[in-house]
Amino acid sequence: MKTEIITIGDELLIGQTTDTNSQWMASHLSNHGIRVNRITSLPDELEVIVQELNQAATRSQVVLVTGGLGPTRDDVTRRAITRFFEVEWKMNPDVYRRLEHYLAQRGYGVSELNRDQAKTPEGARVFINPVGTAPAMGLQSQGCRFYFMPGVPPEMRAMMVSAILPELKKQGNSKYYEYKILITQGLPEAHLAEKLKEYEGQLPTHLMLAYLPSEGLVRLRLSGRHADRQRLSRDLEQWLSRLKELIFHYIVHMGDQSLEQLIGQMLVERNQSLATGESCTGGTIAGRITSVAGSSRYFKGSVVAYSNPVKMCMLEVSRSTLELHGAVSQQVVEEMARGTQKAFQCDYAISVSGIAGPGGGTAHKSVGTTWIAVAGPEKIQTRRFHFGRDRELNIRKAANTALVMLKRLISDEI
Amino acid sequence: MKTEIITIGDELLIGQTTDTNSQWMASHLSNHGIRVNRITSLPDELEVIVQELNQAATRSQVVLVTGGLGPTRDDVTRRAITRFFEVEWKMNPDVYRRLEHYLAQRGYGVSELNRDQAKTPEGARVFINPVGTAPAMGLQSQGCRFYFMPGVPPEMRAMMVSAILPELKKQGNSKYYEYKILITQGLPEAHLAEKLKEYEGQLPTHLMLAYLPSEGLVRLRLSGRHADRQRLSRDLEQWLSRLKELIFHYIVHMGDQSLEQLIGQMLVERNQSLATGESCTGGTIAGRITSVAGSSRYFKGSVVAYSNPVKMCMLEVSRSTLELHGAVSQQVVEEMARGTQKAFQCDYAISVSGIAGPGGGTAHKSVGTTWIAVAGPEKIQTRRFHFGRDRELNIRKAANTALVMLKRLISDEI
Numbered sequence: 001m002k003t004e005i006i007t008i009g010d011e012l013l014i015g016q017t018t019d020t021n022s023q024w025m026a027s028h029l030s031n032h033g034i035r036v037n038r039i040t041s042l043p044d045e046l047e048v049i050v051q052e053l054n055q056a057a058t059r060s061q062v063v064l065v066t067g068g069l070g071p072t073r074d075d076v077t078r079r080a081i082t083r084f085f086e087v088e089w090k091m092n093p094d095v096y097r098r099l100e101h102y103l104a105q106r107g108y109g110v111s112e113l114n115r116d117q118a119k120t121p122e123g124a125r126v127f128i129n130p131v132g133t134a135p136a137m138g139l140q141s142q143g144c145r146f147y148f149m150p151g152v153p154p155e156m157r158a159m160m161v162s163a164i165l166p167e168l169k170k171q172g173n174s175k176y177y178e179y180k181i182l183i184t185q186g187l188p189e190a191h192l193a194e195k196l197k198e199y200e201g202q203l204p205t206h207l208m209l210a211y212l213p214s215e216g217l218v219r220l221r222l223s224g225r226h227a228d229r230q231r232l233s234r235d236l237e238q239w240l241s242r243l244k245e246l247i248f249h250y251i252v253h254m255g256d257q258s259l260e261q262l263i264g265q266m267l268v269e270r271n272q273s274l275a276t277g278e279s280c281t282g283g284t285i286a287g288r289i290t291s292v293a294g295s296s297r298y299f300k301g302s303v304v305a306y307s308n309p310v311k312m313c314m315l316e317v318s319r320s321t322l323e324l325h326g327a328v329s330q331q332v333v334e335e336m337a338r339g340t341q342k343a344f345q346c347d348y349a350i351s352v353s354g355i356a357g358p359g360g361g362t363a364h365k366s367v368g369t370t371w372i373a374v375a376g377p378e379k380i381q382t383r384r385f386h387f388g389r390d391r392e393l394n395i396r397k398a399a400n401t402a403l404v405m406l407k408r409l410i411s412d413e414i
Numbered sequence: 415m416k417t418e419i420i421t422i423g424d425e426l427l428i429g430q431t432t433d434t435n436s437q438w439m440a441s442h443l444s445n446h447g448i449r450v451n452r453i454t455s456l457p458d459e460l461e462v463i464v465q466e467l468n469q470a471a472t473r474s475q476v477v478l479v480t481g482g483l484g485p486t487r488d489d490v491t492r493r494a495i496t497r498f499f500e501v502e503w504k505m506n507p508d509v510y511r512r513l514e515h516y517l518a519q520r521g522y523g524v525s526e527l528n529r530d531q532a533k534t535p536e537g538a539r540v541f542i543n544p545v546g547t548a549p550a551m552g553l554q555s556q557g558c559r560f561y562f563m564p565g566v567p568p569e570m571r572a573m574m575v576s577a578i579l580p581e582l583k584k585q586g587n588s589k590y591y592e593y594k595i596l597i598t599q600g601l602p603e604a605h606l607a608e609k610l611k612e613y614e615g616q617l618p619t620h621l622m623l624a625y626l627p628s629e630g631l632v633r634l635r636l637s638g639r640h641a642d643r644q645r646l647s648r649d650l651e652q653w654l655s656r657l658k659e660l661i662f663h664y665i666v667h668m669g670d671q672s673l674e675q676l677i678g679q680m681l682v683e684r685n686q687s688l689a690t691g692e693s694c695t696g697g698t699i700a701g702r703i704t705s706v707a708g709s710s711r712y713f714k715g716s717v718v719a720y721s722n723p724v725k726m727c728m729l730e731v732s733r734s735t736l737e738l739h740g741a742v743s744q745q746v747v748e749e750m751a752r753g754t755q756k757a758f759q760c761d762y763a764i765s766v767s768g769i770a771g772p773g774g775g776t777a778h779k780s781v782g783t784t785w786i787a788v789a790g791p792e793k794i795q796t797r798r799f800h801f802g803r804d805r806e807l808n809i810r811k812a813a814n815t816a817l818v819m820l821k822r823l824i825s826d827e828i
Contacts, residue, residue, distance in 0.1 A: 017437070041452065114604045
């Protein structure tokens with residue numbers, strides 16, 4: 001079942017918006033065993049869209065399209081549907097009622113443009129939008145099934161989850177797809193690959209190893225595709241355990257869980273708690289930890305100490321330590337970690353102090369210099385890093401590294 | 415000059431990674447007056463890549479390709495180059511020296527796989543990678559120019575900025591592209607469009623208005639394309655000011671600046687300071703504020719108060735207020751804002767308390783219920799919102815809304 005994604009909108013082509021819809025759809029399709037063969041982003045141009053729908057129909061069996069269904073003039077996907085499928089649009093009473101109800105709840109009436117949104121193509125299957133106004137539509141051409149969805153991410157997601165994914169899953173696949181993720185730290189991609197050269201050479205042809213370097217970590221994805229599901233799972237497990245033996249010391253963790261999910265799970269199991277004291281990461285680590293549902297069970301909070309007085313008042317860093325060693329130092333970051341544990345009465349603390357850049361570097365401490373401490377009930381571990389010159393990247397690398405350090409500390413204290 | 419982007423990597427097609435490279439390139443090309451006509455993401459499959467290079471050569475004059483240049487087996491773009499351009503690879507002494515130096519700095523030797531990375535195709539123009547190991551390469555076929563870059567974002571960015579963008583810019587364009595952004599809040603997309611129907615009908619054909627709803631805001635993009643740059647700028651300005659008059663009350667701000675950049679600029683100009691006291695947003699607002707370079711000039715810090723004891727100890731929320739009204743209430747969020755101002759000795763404070771979900775809702779306070787307060791030297795403003803049921807979205811909407819409220823409060827206090 002060849003499947004592709006088409007996302008429509010000038011905002012994608014001028015780089016104003018990142019195409020997160022494709023990533024979300026690809027990830028969910030992949031988890032349902034459906035392989036995506038290509039993703040295409042197109043401008044709001046009628047001719048271009050119609051032409052691509054034509055091409056897609058010849059090369060795929062399923063085409064998922066998002067964007068351009070809004071009520072405004074710049075949204076041309078509806079016109080492309082008219083042209084390509086040669087259909088007429090009729091008022092759909094179900095969609096209209098839903099629209100009326102949705103707007104009434106928010107204190108609005110149905111505008112003329114909204115009314116147009118309640119029209120759907122004759123012969124189309126219609127999926128009511130549970131969180132917005134534009135419905136999704138299913139149409140066929142040349143044996144290829146098209147699904148058109150609005151581009152607003154929560155609306156697309158709601159209809160994918162409730163209707164479209166289950167429908168696609170039912171059609172089944174001739175081959176199953178499965179993968180395992182290992183997150184590693186401590187060896188650059190090429191050196192890791194050198195270590196795994198022989199292993200890769202021996203992999204059966206239905207398995208594949210990929211290297212995905214990202215912000216201080218290298219993720220390894222061992223994936224496979226096979227008609228026999230049981231055999232695929234068995235082979236993956238077997239080759240995964242060989243892989244783990246070969247690079248044991250560099251593995252941070254396994255699986256699709258994020259570092260913050262994994263840490264959350266460990267803390268819940270141990271009934272322990274966590275807080276952060278952040279300088280240069282500015283709340284990013286707290287933000288990642290609290291992105292996990294249920295994090296209030298173990299996360300006490302954070303102090304973002306962006307100035308020395310705050311470090312002193314709220315995290316009990318001593319004035320003399322700050323004067324003697326400077327804010328970006330082992331001593332300060334350790335006092336911050338201890339101060340965070342004390343202020344939040346928690347078992348574990350992460351603290352970070354660094355020069356994210358682009359300004360703030362000195363002859364002795366260049367931009368990117370970052371101290372990270374993780375403190376537990378027993379131990380405290382502190383390390384200095386030299387990240388790069390890019391502010392955004394430095395913050396993300398510091399956050400990733402701090403979470404890796406914390407994960408290791410918690411594991412050590414079993 | 416028809417330009418397109420191709421990004422390569424299985425991680426994109428299985429949704430493990432979001433394609434931020436395309437967004438970055440599209441945005442920078444667009445700022446240089448170069449319009450991107452399509453973006454395609456392809457898997458690490460030799461045949462598929464070669465076929466797409468062929469198609470791209472027939473429909474575009476410039477093709478920017480990222481990904482698949484790494485040293486490992488799963489990276490097949492190098493093989494696709496060999497096949498499509500029919501070239502041989504030779505050791506490149508400049509690239510080799512750079513590689514040796516780069517690895518030595520990090521305490522590594524040159525591995526055999528790295529050595530392969532120092533080979534470049536005969537006849538290719540080579541761009542040294544200032545922040546990594548794989549160089550970028552320029553090649554021609556059928557009058558179409560291809561640029562191949564590594565997929566690691568900072569490496570791609572470095573070579574785009576230093577070499578490829580300036581080169582593309584020099585070739586000039588027959589038409590200039592320019593756009594203006596207005597960020598609005600308070601009217602849904604369709605109602606905004608209804609208000610602007612007549613205006614849109616009168617727009618000259620070389621101008622266009624687009625609606626981009628996102629997390630509680632609607633961004634409007636007025637864009638134009640014209641051979642005469644001066645005329646384009648003049649027309650845009652003129653139609654922009656008409657647009658501003660029509661929806662004056664809903665405009666939050668103008669321009670490509672993010673809300674956090676705008677707020678930063680306003681605070682610097684006024685020499686005033688800011689801190690946040692966050693509950694359900696968990697440091698996300700602080701993270702956004704500190705993502706701006708130079709934010710240490712006005713941002714004092716944040717307390718993420720994820721539990722009631724922390725709200726009491728660090729932000730001086732009184733026990734009786736918490737007991738009487740609950741943590742998600744007007745009274746508590748106001749005390750949090752005042753407590754934040756006091757704790758950080760700052761002019762402005764943002765505070766947020768809500769139920770991000772998916773758990774935590776009650777009969778009286780459903781998931782999504784969020785109180786936000788912004789406090790200034792004079793006034794305090796508090797509002798209750800009902801966002802939705804999606805945790806991630808609730809956090810982002812709360813952050814956006816809080817920044818909008820703060821921006822308005824600062825503007826009011828001129």
